[in-house]
């Protein structure tokens with residue numbers, strides 16, 4: 001038995017017991033309320049989901065299994081997956097074992113490439129990625145075993161199988177999307193004996209003479225892996241998977257949400273905004289020019305991409321990690337210098353707009369400039385990278401949800417007429 005599966009088999013019984021007792025002893029206690037404003041405001045702040053893989057306190061940012069993301073910057077993404085699933089970082093043997101599992105599952109069925117080749121040439125890379133995930137649904141172990149009468153107690157084992165297959169192949173698929181969509185030549189097969197992110201870089205085929213792009217990819221895939229479960233991609237994956245739709249259906253659905261401009265697509269829009277400013281001002285803009293351009297954007301009724309957050313009220317620690325990386329590896333690059341200068345100017349502008357609750361940069365504000373620096377200039381593709389990483393988190397969440405036997409998600413909706421009757425009565 002693979003070591004990750006062995007570890008999960010060890011920890012799951014205690015988690016089940018803990019939640020069973022919690023519900024038994026405190027099942028009727030109130031932990032959150034909903035105001036009318038929240039009801040019509042995207043349910044902000046309503047505590048109605050459980051997520052044990054990570055949490056995002058507004059004043060601290062991402063914490064994975066009680067470890068702040070700043071402490072995990074140098075970890076490999078596959079170590080993060082193990083941490084998300086089990087609550088512990090893997091030891092050397094468990095990491096090696098997980099890497100071997102992924103390596104053994106990396107081959108993408110040839111029909112996936114046939115389907116992608118048949119798509120219109122101008123398809124968005126996210127539509128290509130999500131189509132590829134969906135066509136692989138026929139590979140689902142969960143669906144097969146469910147149809148054979150698998151018991152509920154072992155749902156998680158089949159989910160883990162699907163997750164490992166999907167995670168192993170998604171870098172291969174994503175690299176293939178890149179090479180096909182941007183006419184980069186033949187697909188590059190995966191190689192043996194390298195870590196997950198390094199293999200992705202290898203299959204993308206971009207030059208990486210001193211390994212710095214691989215370092216960025218490891219960081220990128222670690223930082224975007226999880227962000228609790230209320231965001232669009234995670235909540236969607238969890239809802240779809242709660243219907244016992246298998247992981248291919250669930251992850252494809254969640255990543256379709258990530259393709260929205262207010263969520264994962266913001267990273268492509270962010271770099272576009274930065275490049276526009278450089279073009280407009282013929283180089284790295286001055287502080288004054290940036291301030292004026294930020295106001296121009298706001299006055300035109302547009303958002304400044306990469307700034308603001310539904311939960312955070314500080315500079316996103318993931319942005320800090322990218323900024324530090326950029327200072328070390330991309331100093332002097334005008335695109336990176338502009339990102340750094342925007343950070344010096346834009347928060348003060350946004351603070352003056354009363355309705356904006358968070359004037360600080362989120363994860364998307366800096367990542368695009370770093371990818372651009374290493375030659376990945378097709379910014380429509382950036383959300384695919386986010387998706388590859390986020391697959392780690394949403395898959396871990398889905399494995400745990402099935403292990404815990406959580407039921408189908410079905411909150412209650414109400415009509416506006418009912419809301420009116422409630423508030424008038426009160």
Ligand code: CMX
Pocket residue numbers: 231261262263264265266298302303304305306307308309310311355356357358362363364
């Ligand atoms: N520029 C301009 N206006 C902004 C803004 C920004 N960066 N951030 C928030 N606002 C506006 C909102 O559009 C909203 O305006 P309306 O009331 O007119 O609709 C108002 O301020 C209040 O918004 P909020 O409560 O502060 O933020 P929300 O929780 O509604 O939205 C987010 C959060 C991320 C969608 C928003 O800040 C935004 O659109 N930012 C730019 C896009 C972006 O960077 N998205 C990536 C987020 C990371 C991710 O999830 O992937």
